[in-house]
Amino acid sequence: MKSRTLRTITAVAVIIVVAIGFVTNFGIGTVSAVGWEDFSLLCPLGALGTMLAKQLMIPRAVISLIFAILFIIIFARAFCGWLCPVPIVQKIRNLFTKKPSKKALESQITPEADLAEKHAENGDDPKSTRTTATLDAPEKTSTLTKAEKKALKTCSTSDCSSCAEKRGKALDSRHFILGGSLLSAAIFGFPVFCVICPIGLSFGTILLVIRLFSGGDVTWSLIAIPLILIAEVVLFKKWCGKLCPLSAFMSLFGKLNVTFRPTIKDETCIETARDRECGVCAKVCPEGIDPRHPERGSAWSECTKCRACVDACPTKSIKMPLIPQKKGSSSPSESVLKTADSEGSSNN
């Protein structure tokens, strides 16, 4: 099963479990405070907001905060990719736009990969290249293929503004909103962001619908809450990456994340093993990370562990291991960078 389908299923499953909880008084809570009866893990932003508002340490909130940070360190922004209801709400958008057909998407990606594949098979002797590739593999960690050099030359880190502007490398608009919501909570004495949090509003809508049918609770909230929700996440298409303070929080602590990071096997990767340009993994990444050349895209802290790169890799070279491997994309890419830089300077 494709990860994309799987991710939709998990997020929908979360919504269904919460809805069942509402109907049965089960006590599982929503993702804002998930848990069993009086043991709940709070949303970290809610925990911070309410503690700032009360100017008081709340034991459950502190414990929740620690758990949330641990979760983020292990899974980075996996919550966004797998559990958050907002991407499901954002699917409303698909009702109004032409469906970007999978075929079109694939045809966008595959030609190059196919080309590379064909090139490898027709132009060069496939067996020999492959064997040499595998033989050369240990050395390749330090040396560069032409394609890699080319890819890196287009973006030498020093003077290309687009690199610095990618998300997660520096503070961005989300962090302002995170700061603003916490400051506002401290000044005005209530967790301000919770009022408009789209995750809370999603579950709020479900609760209101259940109450409408089970108890005849008719209220304008039933119109207002979905409207606010849609205004936030459907009109602001880039809510998650540009505005969501929870995503900002996760990207801050996600910097400590090393587990489940997409790791490329250099022996089979088109760029390293066959010396062709590929970049499919970077193209499919919804967060703008470039797994082959991490310096070019967003920071790893943005990774939602969505496995799009794993699925898309034409040679199935990307894995997401629990423990990061020493020999991976990270160490060579740094040396790659240095060589690319030094070459650039020598050229100048």
Next chain:
Amino acid sequence: MSQEQNKVEQRKVSQEKTSSAADQSTDASREDKGMVSNTPPEQQTKKTYAGMSRRTLFLGLGGAAVLLGLGGLKLVNSNPLIRPPGGQIEDDLIAGCIRCEKCYEICPRNVIAPAHIEDGILTMRTPTFDFSRDYCDWCQEEEGGKPLCAKVCPTEALKLPEDATVENTIIGKAAINTDWCLAYRLIGCRFCYDACPYEAMELDDNERPYMIYDKCNGCGACESVCVSLQNGSISEGATSRAIVVHPVEIYEQMLEEGLL
């Protein structure tokens, strides 16, 4: 990722390959395209503010300002509401409530309900009571008198003081609207009187119920059994049941205005 974005991505790559001398001229065109296709143009503009483009900066500052403004709405008064046990100090409840909806879910009698937007934007989705079908006896049957809502509230928005009992925690005060009450038409209805667990109601000479103010803690038993809005007993112009639990502030205001 959409097809369009892919194209933009490719275009960007190809443009980045062009020499930096042409950057000045291509920047403008890139920005135009970026606007159309929603590609953040800050990736193409050169001037940055602490690593951010002007657009990112404004977006962030704008968002922060909106949140500060939203916080400022607290200064606008909102309607007082009846609150579940432990939520009697309004400021503490508002400071703690993150709208996690756990209290609605856990309530075994389904009497806790989210406040409506009609009650105010900031109080929307905070817990209040809906006594239309049942009332609150602090989970007497289920938990032996320890309210589950206050027990599960993760942020202590609902928090009972040590010495709190069901009698001394005043959720609100029930008030009878004598225009709508069937007993005041001498029909002999006394459902509320029979339902009251705290002997906070008595009957007058004409068998009409009236309130004993000091004994009422606002549990809602009377409201939950009131039949004044049911089929065949609709009083003209009635918008709610004839006996309703009001927040103490509202009750006292009504007393002052001579409505009771």
